[in-house]
Every structure is written in structure tokens, then in C-alpha cells.
Amino acid sequence: MEQQTTIAVAMSGGVDSSTVAAMLAHEGGSTVVGLTLQLWDQMRLAGKHGIPDAPKAGRCCSIDDVYDARRVAEHLGIPYYVVNQEERFERDVVRPFVDEYLAGRTPIPCSLCNNHIKFDQLLKTARSIGAERIATGHYAVNEYDARRGRWILKRPADLAKDQTYFLFGLTQEQLAHTLFPLGRLTKPAVRELARQRGLRLAEKPDSQEICFIPGGDYKQFLAAYLEEQNEQVPVTAGELVAASGEVIGRHDGISNFTVGQRKGLGVASPSPLYVLNIDPASHRVTVGADADLATQTLCARRLNWISIPELTGPMRVRAKIRHRHEPAWATLEPAGTDEAIATFDEPQRAVTPGQSAVFYDGDEVVGGGWIV
Amino acid sequence: MDANATTPLLPEVMEAMRPYWMEHFGNASSIHRQGQQGRTAVDRARETLAEFFNCREAEVVFNSGGTEGDNAAIFGLLRTGDHFVTTSIEHSAVLQAAERVAQRGVRVTFVAPLPNGLIDPEAVRRAIEGETRPTRLISVMLANNETGVLQPVEEIGKIAAEAGAFFHIDAVQGAGKVPLDVRRFGCHLLSISAHKMYGPKGVGALYVRRGTPVEPLLVGGSHERRQRAGTENVPGVVGLGKAAELALESLVDGTRERVAGLRDQLEAGILKLAGTGVNGAGAPRTANTTNIRFDQVEGEALVIGLDLKGVAVSGGSACHSGSTEPSHVLMAMGLDKNAARASLRFSLLKMVTEADVNHALQVVPRAVEHLRALSPVAAGTAE
Numbered sequence: 001m002e003q004q005t006t007i008a009v010a011m012s013g014g015v016d017s018s019t020v021a022a023m024l025a026h027e028g029g030s031t032v033v034g035l036t037l038q039l040w041d042q043m044r045l046a047g048k049h050g051i052p053d054a055p056k057a058g059r060c061c062s063i064d065d066v067y068d069a070r071r072v073a074e075h076l077g078i079p080y081y082v083v084n085q086e087e088r089f090e091r092d093v094v095r096p097f098v099d100e101y102l103a104g105r106t107p108i109p110c111s112l113c114n115n116h117i118k119f120d121q122l123l124k125t126a127r128s129i130g131a132e133r134i135a136t137g138h139y140a141v142n143e144y145d146a147r148r149g150r151w152i153l154k155r156p157a158d159l160a161k162d163q164t165y166f167l168f169g170l171t172q173e174q175l176a177h178t179l180f181p182l183g184r185l186t187k188p189a190v191r192e193l194a195r196q197r198g199l200r201l202a203e204k205p206d207s208q209e210i211c212f213i214p215g216g217d218y219k220q221f222l223a224a225y226l227e228e229q230n231e232q233v234p235v236t237a238g239e240l241v242a243a244s245g246e247v248i249g250r251h252d253g254i255s256n257f258t259v260g261q262r263k264g265l266g267v268a269s270p271s272p273l274y275v276l277n278i279d280p281a282s283h284r285v286t287v288g289a290d291a292d293l294a295t296q297t298l299c300a301r302r303l304n305w306i307s308i309p310e311l312t313g314p315m316r317v318r319a320k321i322r323h324r325h326e327p328a329w330a331t332l333e334p335a336g337t338d339e340a341i342a343t344f345d346e347p348q349r350a351v352t353p354g355q356s357a358v359f360y361d362g363d364e365v366v367g368g369g370w371i372v
Numbered sequence: 373m374d375a376n377a378t379t380p381l382l383p384e385v386m387e388a389m390r391p392y393w394m395e396h397f398g399n400a401s402s403i404h405r406q407g408q409q410g411r412t413a414v415d416r417a418r419e420t421l422a423e424f425f426n427c428r429e430a431e432v433v434f435n436s437g438g439t440e441g442d443n444a445a446i447f448g449l450l451r452t453g454d455h456f457v458t459t460s461i462e463h464s465a466v467l468q469a470a471e472r473v474a475q476r477g478v479r480v481t482f483v484a485p486l487p488n489g490l491i492d493p494e495a496v497r498r499a500i501e502g503e504t505r506p507t508r509l510i511s512v513m514l515a516n517n518e519t520g521v522l523q524p525v526e527e528i529g530k531i532a533a534e535a536g537a538f539f540h541i542d543a544v545q546g547a548g549k550v551p552l553d554v555r556r557f558g559c560h561l562l563s564i565s566a567h568k569m570y571g572p573k574g575v576g577a578l579y580v581r582r583g584t585p586v587e588p589l590l591v592g593g594s595h596e597r598r599q600r601a602g603t604e605n606v607p608g609v610v611g612l613g614k615a616a617e618l619a620l621e622s623l624v625d626g627t628r629e630r631v632a633g634l635r636d637q638l639e640a641g642i643l644k645l646a647g648t649g650v651n652g653a654g655a656p657r658t659a660n661t662t663n664i665r666f667d668q669v670e671g672e673a674l675v676i677g678l679d680l681k682g683v684a685v686s687g688g689s690a691c692h693s694g695s696t697e698p699s700h701v702l703m704a705m706g707l708d709k710n711a712a713r714a715s716l717r718f719s720l721l722k723m724v725t726e727a728d729v730n731h732a733l734q735v736v737p738r739a740v741e742h743l744r745a746l747s748p749v750a751a752g753t754a755e
Binding site for chain 1: 670672673674676677679680681742743746
């Protein structure tokens with residue numbers, strides 16, 4: 001009886017992870033324990049700088065979601081615990097998110113969270129309570145390839161829900177101890193399963209926004225967070241320049257901009273203008289035509305390889321440079337230490353520093369890194 | 373092993389309450405005989421509580437529990453400009469009430485404990501003397517919920533009398549574990565809760581010394597001599613009365629000695645593990661509680677791991693679960709964040725058996741060693 005393996009399911013209170021818990025509990029064969037990571041106090045900055053007083057329902061770490069997760073666990077008859085990781089989340093996700101914006105980049109906190117919290121910390125927590133493996137509601141497939149001796153991460157059956165872009169940082173160790181039970185299911189099939197298992201939240205809408213930004217306005221969040229930390233918002237006002245170098249205006253701070261942004265530039269122009277580049281050193285924001293946004297190459301650092309042990313020479317891949325980007329053919333080559341250059345076959349619009357670049361070989365994730 | 377969080381009803385308590393749900397459901401304030409049955413039941417419970425507190429019956433106010441009693445004492449006595457002395461190791465029912473009156477212009481002094489968790493009465497005296505305006509109220513707990521440390525309330529009561537201050541004791545964790553005697557304690561107010569002493573949840577009592585000008589928290593009727601409006605919770609009050617009666621017995625029938633013996637056995641067994649220590653060691657403590665520090669262990673993980681093996685314990689107080697902050701009690705005693713997070717409270721029910729302790733002694737060392745083997749990070753951050 002004591003020999004049964006234990007699986008810890010990361011339960012967010014949403015349909016996906018609840019269904020995972022239901023599937024594993026129904027299968028039997030292992031002991032299933034539900035865990036919710038409490039990552040952010042949704043009331044912490046409420047009411048400051050225009051952030052709503054009461055967080056919207058259906059948001060990660062809200063009391064409602066913990067309630068939903070607890071009710072699912074109770075329904076399934078599995079043990080359930082809330083584990084507080086607010087300190088680590090703030091250190092490894094929120095603070096870097098803020099610093100990236102202040103440095104003129106456009107951060108992607110979900111990948112940081114997956115790398116540092118969801119998998120690293122969750123696996124540690126799971127092991128500490130006696131579980132061998134974790135299971136999550138991500139749409140992705142992982143499997144061991146004996147020929148290569150590596151764990152492979154692949155795109156899921158439901159490409160509309162593909163979350164591999166946010167999972168490129170997973171280590172072999174993490175992949176070996178993680179289950180993605182939804183990888184071969186479609187979202188409608190998952191909802192149907194949830195209904196079959198009697199989960200009351202089968203129709204709960206998906207969450208889309210960044211979990212710690214109530215209201216979804218990152219500028220409000222930056223202002224409220226820095227004020228709470230008693231930090232001055234760094235003065236990063238500067239010049240708005242045309243691609244030619246001509247100064248055409250001024251702006252209030254580089255953290256208000258994202259490469260590819262069109263709205264809120266504060267200059268009149270006969271044709272639409274877009275942010276082309278943000279220089280954190282000079283605070284200069286370069287704007288230009290949509291056509292000027294396209295670039296042929298990108299440089300990625302802090303790389304993680306999944307299907308290969310190391311990038312040793314040129315490799316044909318399809319590169320995805322933001323969540324809603326259709327992967328584009330490119331040739332990937334190693335550059336300096338922990339650095340790779342991807343040269344696209346066709347120039348790609350708005351390659352944005354701070355986002356991640358994830359490289360695919362067919363359905364497999366080769367690896368990825370952070371765009372600089 | 374989490375009796376300080378709450379306790380089960382004793383069967384006698386359940387039986388005593390049983391007729392008052394359906395058969396004798398009368399409103400204790402009604403004139404008719406049905407109501408009179410409820411009134412009689414409440415009166416009888418009041419007699420028992422008067423004996424439990426060593427006070428007059430008219431000085432017992434039934435309420436909804438410890439939080440209400442603590443709130444009623446603080447909000448009922450303190451006004452803008454008053455000085456209030458309490459300690460930094462109180463339950464949040466006192467601490468958060470103190471924060472609220474502080475926002476309303478009451479000066480609040482929080483006395484810190486000695487490293488062993490005891491409040492030094494002289495520190496209370498200094499807090500009174502360090503403030504120019506007279507001290508209106510002193511509030512100190514009888515037994516700390518996390519460490520079990522028993523505070524020198526009698527001496528503090530004398531200091532309160534000398535200073536002409538009102539004295540409130542939060543006795544929620546002491547009631548049923550040590551004899552209560554409001555005359556000996558020299559207090560004007562004392563709050564208890566039934567569910568910490570094998571009675572029902574949602575009912576408690578506040579001792580209010582005759583003549584203490586406490587403004588009621590709830591108004592709307594002449595219940596409880598106008599001290600607490602609201603229809604009497606007859607079954608709950610009956611349950612509290614029965615629980616108090618049984619507690620009086622268990623204070624003299626050897627229960628305390630038996631529980632203390634098992635607690636000591638548990639403590640000694642766990643302390644055989646390297647890198648452990650008792651928080652509050654050396655101070656007088658309630659018989660059922662021990663708070664143990666496990667170096668290089670994440671307390672939260674240990675609580676879950678132990679629960680999965682059938683041993684229920686708590687890190688800090690149940691009223692704080694889910695919060696990031698390590699125990700304010702242990703931090704006030706001088707532990708750093710890591711040490712506070714690495715500490716667990718074991719609190720035994722009075723029906724605890726030797727088998728329970730032996731089971732815990734099998735499970736705990738294994739769980740601790742498992743965690744230590746896994747956590748090089750914690751090892752790096754320990755002192």
C-alpha cells in the first residue's frame with residue numbers, strides 16, 4: 001500500500017488542471033495530491049494607481065480560484081493543500097518583470113514563472129511531501145526518446161491551446177518527472193471530460209491575462225508596485241526619433257513602449273507609425289513605418305535545449321517569437337557563449353527584446369532562449 | 373496533534389446539547405414555559421461558568437467566542453487619547469483590534485517577550501511608565517497558542533491595579549488547561565472560547581468584572597444584561613457549560629499530568645534528531661503544547677508531508693495558514709524568518725494515547741530526514 005507512487009497535481013482552480021486531477025484520480029494506480037501555489041496576493045495593490053479594488057473572478061491566486069480548486073479536490077476525494085510561494089514568485093517573476101520594463105524590454109512573465117516556479121519549485125515541493133512526479137494542465141506532450149536518450153517536448157493535439165512556447169525552459173530532469181495529461185486532448189474534449197467527472201467548473205472561462213496584474217494594465221502595476229517598494233520610478237523620458245535619426249518628439253518614459261506598438265506615441269503623422277526600437281541607454285525610442293519593423297535575424301541568450309544536448313552547428317528550424325506568432329522558417333546558428341542567432345527566410349515583424357524565441361523541428365521543441 | 377487549533381466535542385457535551393435543538397427550542401427571552409426551559413439552561417450554564425472563572429454569575433457574558441471577547445474588551449473600553457498596553461505575541465484577534473484602535477487615536481504599546489516567550493511583568497510596568505497619559509487597558513494572554521507558554525498574569529494584574537488600568541486576559545488557550553481564577557489574576561475581563569476546550573464552535577464567554585464600563589459591541593436587545601445583544605445561542609451555551617464542567621474535572625483528575633507526560637515523551641523523542649530545539653523551552657507551558665524548530669526544514673512542506681502520513685500538526689497558528697509571514701510569535705521571541713518557518717506546533721488532545729505519540733515518533737524523524745536530504749537550499753540559508 002505504501003508502495004504506490006504519488007503524483008502532485010498543480011491545481012489552479014481552472015478547468016484544465018481540475019480535469020487533470022479528475023483524470024488521475026479516476027485512473028487510480030497512484031496517490032493523487034492536489035497543490036495550489038499561492039503566488040500573489042490579489043489585494044496587495046488593489047485601489048492603487050487605478051488598479052481595481054476588487055480583483056476580477058477567475059484570476060489565478062484569487063480566493064475564488066483557491067475555493068474552486070479546493071472544491072474539486074473535495075469532490076474527487078483527494079488531499080489538497082495550498083502552498084505559499086509568494087516570496088519566491090515576487091523575487092523570480094515579478095521583480096524581473098518590473099526590471100525588464102524599466103530597461104525598455106517587453107517581458108514575458110509566464111515563461112519565467114514556468115521555469116522558476118511552476119516546475120522548479122513545484123517539483124521541489126512535490127518531492128518534499130513525498131510525491132515522485134507532478135502533473136499540470138498545460139497543453140503539451142512530453143515523451144522519452146530512447147534512441148536519443150532524451151525527453152522530448154512536443155506541440156499538443158490542440159494547436160490552438162499550444163503552450164509549448166512558455167515551456168521551452170524545462171530541463172530534462174523536469175520533463176522526466178512531469179505529466180501533461182491534456183497533451184493529446186482538445187479543449188472541447190477536456191470540457192466534456194470535466195462534465196463527465198461532475199466538475200462544476202466545466203464551463204468556467206479560460207484565463208488569459210497576466211495573473212498578478214489586476215485589470216491588465218501593466219503601467220498601473222509598475223507605478224503601484226514601485227510606490228509600494230518606496231522606489232522612484234526611474235526617469236526614462238527621452239526623444240522620439242524617426243528611423244532617419246531626426247528628432248520628432250519627446251516621450252515620458254521607455255517603459256510605456258513595446259516594439260511594434262502603434263497607439264499612444266503622441267506624434268502626428270500622415271502614415272501610421274510604430275515603435276521600431278527602444279534604446280535603454282539613451283532613452284531614445286525610434287519609430288517608423290510598419291515595413292521597417294521587419295527584421296531578418298534575432299539573437300537569443302540564456303538558452304535551453306530540449307531535443308538536442310547542445311547546438312553545435314547550423315540547424316533548420318521554425319522560430320516562434322511571441323505567443324501568437326506562427327513559427328517561421330529560419331536557420332539557427334550558435335554564436336557566443338550561451339547565445340544563438342536565428343536568420344529568418346522571410347523577415348519577421350516586431351522581434352521584441354524580452355520575449356522568448358522558441359525553435360521547433362516539426363512538432364518538437366528544439367529549445368529556446370530570450371531575445372536580446 | 374493540533375488541539376490548539378480546535379478540539380472535538382466530548383460525547384457528554386453533545387448529549388447535553390442534544391435536547392436544545394428540537395425539543396427545548398424555546399427562546400430564552402420568552403415569557404412562556406417553552407422559553408423558560410431555554411432560560412433555565414442558560415442560567416445553569418452561567419452558574420458553571422461563574423465557578424469556572426471564580427466570579428459572580430452576573431459577570432459572565434456569553435458570546436460567539438474568543439475573537440468576539442477580545443474585540444469586545446478592546447473596542448468596548450478604549451477611546452481616542454487612551455493608552456493601551458499589550459504584547460507582540462497576542463492572537464490576531466487582539467493584535468488587529470489594537471491596530472484598529474491605534475488608527476482611531478489610541479496610543480498602543482506592544483511589549484516584546486523574552487527569548488523564552490515569557491512576557492516580563494517589569495516590561496509591562498515600563499510600558500505604563502513610559503507613557504505620559506494614564507494607561508487605560510492592559511491585555512495579555514494567559515497561554516500562548518503557538519508555544520503554550522503561560523504568562524505571569526497574576527503579577528501583571530498587580531501592576532495593572534497599581535496603575536489603575538483595566539486588565540484583560542485572552543484565556544482562550546489557557547482555559548481548560550490551567551485553572552482560571554479571575555480574582556487571583558486580578559483581571560477585569562477574560563475571554564474564552566468553547567471549541568478549544570471540547571465544546572462547540574461559535575460560542576464563548578467573556579468575564580466582565582462588575583462595574584467595568586465596557587460599551588457593548590452588539591446592540592439590539594437587553595440580552596446578557598445589555599452587554600451583548602442577540603438571541604441566546606442556547607444549545608451552544610449549554611455545550612459551553614458542559615465543557616466547562618468537564619474541564620473543571622479534568623484539571624484535578626490527573627489528565628494534565630498524563631498529557632504532559634506524553635508531550636514530554638514526544639518532545640524528547642523528536643529532540644533526538646539533530647538540529648532541533650524547543651521554542652519556549654524553560655518557560656512554564658501548558659501540558660499539551662510543544663513548539664519545535666527543525667533546522668533546514670521548510671515547515672510548510674513538513675506539515676503537508678506529515679498530514680499525508682496521518683499526523684496533523686501546524687506551523688504557527690491556524691488563523692494564519694496561507695499567509696507568507698512566518699509566525700509573529702516566534703519572530704518576536706527572536707527567531708529569524710528561516711527558523712520561524714522551520715518550526716512546528718504539536719498540541720495534544722486530552723484523549724491522546726501513547727500509540728499516537730509512538731506513531732508520530734515513527735513518522736516525524738523520517739519526514740524530517742527526507743526533507744533535509746532534498747533541500748540543499750535550506751541548508752545554505754540556515755544560520
